[in-house]
Amino acid sequence: MDEIAALIEPQIPALRRYAVALLRDREAADDLVQDTLERALSGWSGRRRDGDLRAWLFTIERNLFLGTVRRRGRRGVDLGAEALEQVPDPGADPETAMGARDVLTGLDALPEEQRSVLLLVAVEDLSYAEAAQVLGVPLGTVMSRLSRARERMRSFLETGRTGLLRRVK
Amino acid sequence: MSGDPRPVGEDDLHGLIDGRLEPERQALVEAWLRGNPARAAEVSADRALRERLRARLAPIAEEAIPARLRVANIRSRHRPITGRWLPVAAAAVLCLAVGGAAGWFGHAVRQVPTVTLARTEPATDDAVAAFRTYVVEAVHPVEVRADEKPHLVTWLSKRLGRAVTTPDLTAYGFRLMGGRLLPAGSESAAMLMYDDDHGTRLTLYSRVGDADGRTVFRFAREGDVAAFSWVDGGMSYVVTGRTDEARLLTVAQAVDAQVRGLPVPPRQP
Structure with a gap:
């Protein structure tokens, strides 16, 4: 196996997980990951040698996601509750599935910047500094977004309301 | 304690x-x-x-990762410039600025995601500033007119120390008006200007970049002006304009392809 593949492929499971959490659609998520990998390969020689590979890949992925959302938004395609229903729950246990869908529904109601910071820190285990790099914001902003994200998620889990007018099953 | x-x-x-x-x-x-x-x-x-x-x-x-996500498979499928992605491009900062969106519809560019950055590149800032200054110029929008194209190309190439080309954008409705030399720190930058039958103007700004290799294609917006930028082979490029980004991207793709000597991508339907 070549060196680049040996470095990149171990990151693919996490890139897929983040993509699914953002897009709520397995096929679209793998498209996003594929595009991310293509972009990473074509930009490989230009990346910073001392940079953090994982943060670099997440940065590419998120930027591509934002570009996609903006174009879909212009055409009026909703990425919200409709897309949510397309997500097959990978867990076999229906009890778990019910509880888990609640969490993702709450997550979906967050602004993207809060959703991403929570996913990158709490699920992908990026350091706060790495998350700041991916989001292109100072460390303090990461902390304040994390606070807002956690506050809204607490409120959602307590009341079942996302604070937005969304169809919640 | x-x-x-x-x-x-x-x-x-x-x-x-x-x-x-x-x-x-x-x-x-x-x-x-x-x-x-x-x-x-x-x-x-x-x-x-x-x-x-x-x-x-x-x-x-x-889960087991799908085979299509294997690095080897992605590499073997690597798409040419007409693919879904606009690959990162080539030499000198080319800034294409589109002025006045009169009578234009965005051409749907379906499968070309763009990359958004929170911060703009210095080259983009300079290119947008140059666009704002010269696109409104009625009398002297360019220093050297397109009817002196050989002189324009030789002059700009000499001053930048790199080969400057004048991409042919007639397939997209744009004709070269001419170009000018701009200061860029201690270096020089080249700016080309195009217009179409509606009076919409584009400027294409290029200069020696800060980095080697290639970067991703970047989109930036400052007020009513939009820009695409990229770096390749030691040069940076930016595309800026008062237009929707789909149309700007289509033009930028053509510029990218021509600067790199690749076949021009088909115009998006």
């Missing part, structure tokens, strides 16, 4: 929830929480949420 005099902050609470605190600091924060039961309950809820989220998403990362 701990010698750490810093009061407990929000960052400590996140650190505790995410398990990122040093043992000593963690003990201090936990002690503080015992005196703040309301905040302790929130931290406890945040920890529970963290675990639920991780558990919910964990199975995805445990």
